Amino acid sequence: MIVSYNWLKEFVEFDLPPEELAHLLTMLGLEVEGMERRFGDLDNVVVAQVIDKQQHPNADKLSLCKVDNGAEILGIVCGAQNFKAGDKVALAQIGAVLPGDFRIKKSKIRGEESSGMLCSEKELGLAEDSAGIMILPQDLQLGTPVFDALGLKDTIFEVGLTPNRADCLSVVGIAREVAAKLGKRISYPVQKVVESGAPIDTVASVTVEDPHGCPRYTARYISGCTIGPSPQWLVNRLQAVGMRSINNVVDVTNYVLLEYGHPLHAFDFDLLTARKIVVKRASDQDKFTTLDGQERVLISTDLTICDGEKAVALAGIMGGGNSEIRDVTRNILLESAYFAPSGIRRTSKRLGLHTESSHRFERGTDINILTRALDRAASLIAELASGSVATGVIDVYPQPVEQRKITLNCSKVNKLLGLDLSEQEIVHFLERLEFKAKQIERGVYEIVIPTFRVDIEREIDLIEEVARLNGYERIPVTMPLARVFSDRPPRHQRLETQIRSLLVDQGFNEVINFSFVSPSALEKLLPEADVAPPVPIKLLNPLAEEQSVMRTTLISGLLETVKRNLNFRTMTLRIFELRRIYLAHPERELPEEPMMLGAVMVGRRNPEGWNQGKEEVDFYDAKGVAEHLLASLRIRQPLFSTSDLPPYFHPGKSCRIFSGTEAVGSVGELHPTVSENFGIDKQIFYIEFNFEKLLSHVDAVPTIVPPPRFPDTFRDVALLLDEELPAQDVVGYLQALNVPELEGIDIFDFYKGEHVPEGKKSIAIRIRYRSADRTLTDDEVNPIHQRLVEKMVKNLKASIR
Template identity: 60%
Template sequence: MIVTYNWLKEFVDCDLAPEELSHLLTMLGLEVERMETIGGGMDDVVVAQVLERNQHPNADKLSLCKVDSGKEILSIVCGAQNFKAGDKVALAQIGATLPGDFKIKRSKIRGEESFGMLCSERELALSDESSGIMILPEDFQVGTPLFDALGTKDTVFEIGLTPNRADCLSVVGVAREIAAKLGKKVHYPGHEVQEKGAAIETIASVAINAPDLCPRYTARHITGCKLAPSPAWMVERLNAAGIRSINNIVDVTNYVLLEYGHPLHAFDFKLVAGGKIVVAAAGEGETFTTLDGQERKLTASDLTIRDGEKAVALAGIMGGGNSEIGDGTTEVLLESAYFNPSAVRKTSKRLGIHTESSHRFERGTDVAGLVRALDRAAQLIAELSGGVVAKGMIDAYPQPIEPRVITARLSRINLVCGLSLSAAAVKDIFERLEFEIIEEKDDVFKVRVPLFRVDLEREIDLVEEVVRLNGFEKVQATLPTASVFSDLPSDEQRLTSRIKDLLVSQGFSEVINYSFVAPASCEKVLLPEDDFRVKGVKLLNPLSDELSVMRTTLLPGLLDTAVKNISFRTLNLRIFEMRRVYLPVPEQDLLDEPLYVGALLTGNREAEGWNQAKGEIDFFDVKGILENLLADLNVPGVSYSTDNLDPYFHPGKACQVKIGNRVLGSLGELHPTVQENYGIATPVYYLELNFQALVNARKPKGSAQVPSRFPSTFRDIAMLLPLEVAAEEVVRCVKGVKAPELEGVEIFDLYTGGNIPQGQKSLAIRVRYGSKERTLTDDEVTRLHQRVVDGLQKKLNVSFR
């Protein structure tokens, strides 16, 4: 919000210097972000009088003038043609700095010396346009600084308001705060409207078809208007606030908006069909062209102002080009209304329109003060355009809004403030803020809050008002009391950190993606329509269409991250995410939110280098990463199955991770179609684990075992078996021989093709035998080894090579 020092002083008697006033506003919670002096540092621009104007001897379009600066007679070269000898003009003397950091120096122009510059309004930033130098009134005294003579020297304050302080989006609102702090009264501008025309009811009518979106609508009619430029004082104040002057009628609506903080709109009444105003929702798909020339497509949730035939304005946002004030306007219908903040905010956001009007309506305006703003604007329009105001006004107010009544306890105020204020002091603060005390009993106040304070809803809000007006600086600093205790992480928290550390130690980087995904993400990872994960929860107010559904799997987010990295030529990726997914539960409102670990790999196994073998990541790299993780977490008894794989995995290159019938997760290469959907050319591998299943599968770590002092013996077995028999079954069969001397088994060779019969594979295992009590004899090992061989032949029907 931008206000000026002189404008504020019209509403409140304040003898504070601008710097002191800036500090006062900031301490009231209205932080002054910028303070600028209009005409400051320009005292070298003075009122001067042209004594002589002669033709420049060396230039046809230049004049050589003798100018009285009040101190001396100066020779000035000037190119303007709109002045004569005897005129009083604005002279920028040598050393002056004009707006735009333009410094005036002694110069020689076409052979003649010039000791200053005669200025135009544009060069002094007093106007956007000028046709020549500035001609001043004859009664101005020569030698007086120009801005002192004009009375336009002022200070501009730019206040950074928090969204809840809608009441201070006006000069009156800021003045009201100053008056409350200084204990003074606000001088509201006079607005006695001279009504001379016919009764307004015979001219126009107003109907509100959506009272929930527009509780109140008022209007006045002015005829006999004549469009003209606005007076200088109004233009200067609008310019100071960053608003461009248009004409005397439109400028009045902007001026009163700044003054009272209540938006108004002026219609060319001749363009309002039937003289009717109807406040109603737009038709679904209706198009409407706003004042900026843009055609807008409306929905049934958009509130419009309509005449007897069509929409003429977007309520609270912008008027329409079909009813705007133009050169031929002579009759004006002036609107002052209150619109529902959420309705204005919704339409403004959807259409991407932000105006001074919508900015205020979105935050809440004063429904009780809109008549005052209407009368003020009607009075000014009549004065500046020569118009006549019709008798009476239309005030459609079907459901009056009552002010809030809030109870405040003195004990609570002092407890929160850390002060010892008396009831009289608190009462005085409330009255200075224009609050009405309707009851005071046992140091408990019942306060009726004025409607312009839309931000006050609870007792704590009144406590804040007391602190603000009493002075934040009077609140003593105290140290809070707190109990110190140790909050050790839970087992699950430690396990979470441990899993992340293990993955990072194997070259992974953690990523954190949004919990929201695009609706098409499930389709891109090939989940069928009947999969429960496709029915993700949709957000009511999404950030965008691409982030509108709660994720049911980590895979789409990791793939999106991989695509972004690959686009920046980071081709060797190991990334993981440990986050929750949001799964719908049939016939329940609450979601299941399990924690999952998702890891994605693509590219080469090692970074490229002369001393590294080049090879792409494969299935066994991912399986090895999983085995390291399970071993560290002490999750024994894991098996792998190719049943019930998710459709986003490559058939034959993926598996489930299980303990008994419980599924821990899955791993493998992603389906080529998934990779194609994401535009990834190289194979991508994915590992997914259910965190809670890992927690449940962990076993307590036992004590360390002392290694045997006696040597072990190794026996190898090479066998032929059908391709469909998993190597894991062979290992399980060997371990099924219950003997303490059987210390371990491992697979060291797998071969197919060549001389191996079709449909079979060659598998070689190495069995380790040993004892902690003695060295086993050859006969003992042979007998035990024969039991292993017999078991394999009997259970798996293998043949030995």
């Protein structure tokens, strides 16, 4: 919000210098982000009087003047002809720097010395164009800086408002805050509407078909207007806050917008076909051209102002080119309405059309200020455009809004703020903000909230108002009570940290992706068309279609990251993410949010270098990372199985990871179709763990096993097995026999081909035996080994090679 120091002083009497006023506003929560002194650097442009004006002896179009600046008589050469001796003018003296960095120096023009320059409005930055030099009123004192004499010197504040303080998007709103803080009274603008002519009901009508989107609509009719330039005071006031002057009628609507914070709109009444206003929703694919000349395609949720046949304004955002005020406009219908913030915000965001009007309606204006702003604007238009205001006001207000009432407990105010304010002080602070207080019982009051304070909803909001008015700096500083306690993180946090460290040690980098994904990203994870995708949780108000559902897996985000890096020529990647996914629960409103670990490997096994190999990572690299992770977490005897794989894994190059009978993760190559769906033409190896399940299998206390005292012995056996039987099943079978002397099982050879029957494979197994209390002899080991081999031959349908 841009606000003028001089404009504020029209509503509140105060003598604070601009710097102190900026501090006061900031301490009220209205942070002053910048200050600009308007015309503060032009004090060397002073009021002067032309004593004599003669023709320049060496130039037909120049004049040689003698000018009195109150201290001396100066010779000035001037090219303008719109002045005479005796006129008071603006003299830029030697050393003055005019807008545009134009520095005034003593010079000779056609042989005559000129000790300054007589200035026009354009040269002083007061107008875009001017026909001659600026003629000043005769009552101004010579030598006075021009901008002081004309009252144009000002300080402009740029106030950064939080979205909830819509009431301060106006000069009146900020003046109200200053008055409340200083204990002053605010002087509101006076509306004096002189009505004449026929009642407005006989001239125009208003119908509101969507009272939810437009709870109130008011209008006045002004006839016989003359459109022309605005008076200089109005032009100066708008320019001071960064608005350009258009014409006297439009300038008035902008002036009242800034003054009261409520947008208004003026229609050329003669361009309204049916001579009436209808507020209604647009139809899908309706086209409407706004004042900026852009054609907008509307949808059924957009609220429009129509003339009975066509749209003439986009409600609360911008008017249409088919009803704008023109130079020939004579009759005006002036609108002052209230539009629901949600509807304006939705339409403005969709169309990318943000205006001063929508900025205020989106945040919530005062529904009960409509007629006051309407009358203020109507009286100014009648004065500046010589119009006649019709009798009466159209006011469509089917369900008047009542002021909210909130109960305030004064003891709670002091308890929360750490103060010792009396009931009278607390009530007085609120009354200075134009709240009304009624005592219910001792220390408890019913506070009536004015409708311009749309941000006050709860008791705590009233307590904040007391804190603001009393002064944040007056809240006592107390040292917090320090307690010494152990800050040992819980077990799951320690394991999260451990897993991150383990993966970083393996050369991985952690990434963080959005929890919101596109529905199509989940479909890309299905290599087969007949597999139904998981049902994701949809967002009610997504930012974009690409982020419209909650992720059900980490792999989609990781693959998007891989694709982006590959596009930037980063061809070797090891990345992981340890975050939550969101799974809809059929019986609960809230989803399940398990923590998952996903890690991707792609590219070279070793960093690029002259002494490094060029081999690419493969399944065993990924499986090695998974095994290292499991071993470091002390998960004993994990099992790897090719059954029940997630659909995005390659069925022949992937496996599930079990701890006991529970699946805790998967590892392997992604299905080529999945990689292709994401636009990746490289082999992708993926490691996935359910952190919650993994956590339940981690040994809480490390087990220390002393080194063996007695030597081991081993026996080898080569088995001929069915090709479909996983080698892991052989290992699992032997472990399940629970032979005390059996210490370890290793598969050290695999063969399939010549001398091996079709449908069979050969694996060689080394079985290690050891006893904890003695050295085993061959006579002890051989019978045990023989029984194991016989059991494998019988139960695994194997034969000895």
